[in-house]
Amino acid sequence: MPRQVLEVTLTADSVAADAALAASGDASAFERLYRAHVNRVHSLVRRMLDADEADDLTQDVFVRAWDKLSTFRGESAFGTWLHRLAVNVVLARRKTLGVERGRFHSGEDPLEGVSGRRETPEISMDFEEALANLPDGARQVFVLHDVEGYRHEEIAQMLGVVPGTSKSQLHHARMALRRYLDR
Amino acid sequence: MNDQWTDRLSEYVDGELANGERVALEAHLATCAPCRGAVAELRQVVARARSLEDRAPQTDLWSGVAKRIGAGQVVDIRSRRFSFNVPQLIAACIALVLLSGGGTWVALHKTSVATDTTFTSQADSTKWVPVAVWSGRTDAAIADLQEALRRNESRLDTSTVRVVRENLALIDRAIAQARTALAADSGNAYLNLHLADTMRRKLELLRRVNAIASAQS
Amino acid sequence: MLTTIAAAVLATLAPMQGETDTTIAVPAGASLSVNNFGGAIVIHTWTQNRVKVHAEHGSRGSIEASLVGTTLTIKAGSRHGSPSVVDFDITVPVEMALNLSGTYTEIEVNGSKAAITAETVDGSIDVRGGSGNVILNSIQGSVTLADATGRIEVNSINESVELSNVSGQIKAETTNGDVTLWGIKSSSVEATTINGDVEYEGTVTDAGTYTFNSHNGDIQISIPEGANMTLTVATANGDIDASFPLPFRGTREKHRYTFKLGTGSARMEAESFQGDIELRRPAEMREHQREKEKEKEKDKDHEMEQEEP
Numbered sequence: 204m205p206r207q208v209l210e211v212t213l214t215a216d217s218v219a220a221d222a223a224l225a226a227s228g229d230a231s232a233f234e235r236l237y238r239a240h241v242n243r244v245h246s247l248v249r250r251m252l253d254a255d256e257a258d259d260l261t262q263d264v265f266v267r268a269w270d271k272l273s274t275f276r277g278e279s280a281f282g283t284w285l286h287r288l289a290v291n292v293v294l295a296r297r298k299t300l301g302v303e304r305g306r307f308h309s310g311e312d313p314l315e316g317v318s319g320r321r322e323t324p325e326i327s328m329d330f331e332e333a334l335a336n337l338p339d340g341a342r343q344v345f346v347l348h349d350v351e352g353y354r355h356e357e358i359a360q361m362l363g364v365v366p367g368t369s370k371s372q373l374h375h376a377r378m379a380l381r382r383y384l385d386r
Numbered sequence: 387m388n389d390q391w392t393d394r395l396s397e398y399v400d401g402e403l404a405n406g407e408r409v410a411l412e413a414h415l416a417t418c419a420p421c422r423g424a425v426a427e428l429r430q431v432v433a434r435a436r437s438l439e440d441r442a443p444q445t446d447l448w449s450g451v452a453k454r455i456g457a458g459q460v461v462d463i464r465s466r467r468f469s470f471n472v473p474q475l476i477a478a479c480i481a482l483v484l485l486s487g488g489g490t491w492v493a494l495h496k497t498s499v500a501t502d503t504t505f506t507s508q509a510d511s512t513k514w515v516p517v518a519v520w521s522g523r524t525d526a527a528i529a530d531l532q533e534a535l536r537r538n539e540s541r542l543d544t545s546t547v548r549v550v551r552e553n554l555a556l557i558d559r560a561i562a563q564a565r566t567a568l569a570a571d572s573g574n575a576y577l578n579l580h581l582a583d584t585m586r587r588k589l590e591l592l593r594r595v596n597a598i599a600s601a602q603s
Numbered sequence: 604m605l606t607t608i609a610a611a612v613l614a615t616l617a618p619m620q621g622e623t624d625t626t627i628a629v630p631a632g633a634s635l636s637v638n639n640f641g642g643a644i645v646i647h648t649w650t651q652n653r654v655k656v657h658a659e660h661g662s663r664g665s666i667e668a669s670l671v672g673t674t675l676t677i678k679a680g681s682r683h684g685s686p687s688v689v690d691f692d693i694t695v696p697v698e699m700a701l702n703l704s705g706t707y708t709e710i711e712v713n714g715s716k717a718a719i720t721a722e723t724v725d726g727s728i729d730v731r732g733g734s735g736n737v738i739l740n741s742i743q744g745s746v747t748l749a750d751a752t753g754r755i756e757v758n759s760i761n762e763s764v765e766l767s768n769v770s771g772q773i774k775a776e777t778t779n780g781d782v783t784l785w786g787i788k789s790s791s792v793e794a795t796t797i798n799g800d801v802e803y804e805g806t807v808t809d810a811g812t813y814t815f816n817s818h819n820g821d822i823q824i825s826i827p828e829g830a831n832m833t834l835t836v837a838t839a840n841g842d843i844d845a846s847f848p849l850p851f852r853g854t855r856e857k858h859r860y861t862f863k864l865g866t867g868s869a870r871m872e873a874e875s876f877q878g879d880i881e882l883r884r885p886a887e888m889r890e891h892q893r894e895k896e897k898e899k900e901k902d903k904d905h906e907m908e909q910e911e912p
Binding site for chain 3: 546550553560575577591594
């Protein structure tokens, strides 16, 4: 039987109060924070990695947030802190996956010749699907830069490349995604 | 379309070109329709990226999280450190209304506060989580410790017991006053935090006295 | 009498007419642990590598001392199972760490330059000195600390807490008493009480955090000229009074106001549910303090006059 979802309207004040309570061990406060932020975290994880791992990794993010809540200083918004934590979990996962598949093509259209990923060429992909089909490196740079708003210097550090690579990958991702704008 | 500027178009869209390059590219764009088209499309991609909506996971993941953090199990209160730091909360809870004006002598008295113009701050107009919801867990912890203290009381001498009881009563009165104020004004961040803080003080007092009582042989 | 006690040997020192005097050589870096169920623990310091113990314990009492590794443990011996009341007067090396505890015990330390932990249930704690971790807890007694530096945590429940000339990271708390902090040099101060006033006179350093809370009492804070701080004051029923202009930072809501002074670097919060919040300049506060002390002297004189037949 589906659990009744707690419906609360959260303000910055109550989020901060909940964060403090959760840091003291109050799991109901933590559940409220979870409900307010899970969609964002899950979408970030799904876009950076893939749909298969998104559920497990989303849970990892929240479990880690629970453990680390005592280090949350309240200087930034809780959402910002949680978000950065999620990015770190994703990046760590990326490292353990090891192989960087088809990472840094240059020149060609990243979505060309990936027929193995598409079910049938005739089915048109929507923007998010196209995003999911980009090679990992280009996709991750695109998500971090255009969706999440990080700068090239930060992205370069996170992914272990030089800023120039981040810039060219971003450009390739954008150029490839142009065709899927209206779907 | 592949000219020397194609690969720099994203940098142009992001405003990352040096002045000289930007001027040169803009001169090129004036004469190159494909590049102009590409710039427009790139901007649309960026806009589309920024407007992507978050989707909920297909299954509810909370039960998995809850199990892993041990929610619903009895927490060993005595081993958990309560790091409820009010200044961090206050810093995070600054209200959203902006006042104009510069310096002013301040001698605010309670009467003048009440008659000030009302500001519609976000904190006031949005529904707040009721106190009963967030204080429930702390109440449970307090109840556990009070029970433990009842069992341990005989290890302390009567004057200490009396002093502890008096101080618990003091804190209880403070909690009651905070609750009353909060009932009249449930959206007020300061009152919420003050109540939470006072309840935490009671918890800490009970914990400390329990520790001392059980250390007595 | 100079006694060297071998490691792990428990020695019961023979009482003489209800008193014991003994001196024990200790290795450098040794620490002292004294547990005294009832009575007093008074510590003095010197620069010798010895611990001099003077104990008054009544003719049936005794004291026990043991040196295990680098910890010298001294406690009242108990005959017939019941703890005895002993008054200790112990002189220790100035850098000897101290761990002092008891139940009906008054604790006093003078001149230490080491870490100090002192815990008592019904007794006051009065420490002059301390360096490193200084943790003082009493339930029923008042706690005073002066001339200390380091990570400071001072708690009472039923009485007041007073710190003077203390530097470092400070936490001072009580439930039924005042918290008074004077001559403080710190960038991290937390002072809390429920039924009492809070007073702070000390530095406000950039990037520091300062919290002062009371439920029933007034809060009086000295704000140095030129301090850079974001100050939040909150009170449900009290007044807020400042001796100088407070520029609104632009955020306020009912019961709580935030002001920005200078660059706003440090964060200070002063809140009292029922009491008033007063913001003063250091010179003003010191003047006020001098007047209070004059009044106290007058009262004392008056009392003494009354006692004379």
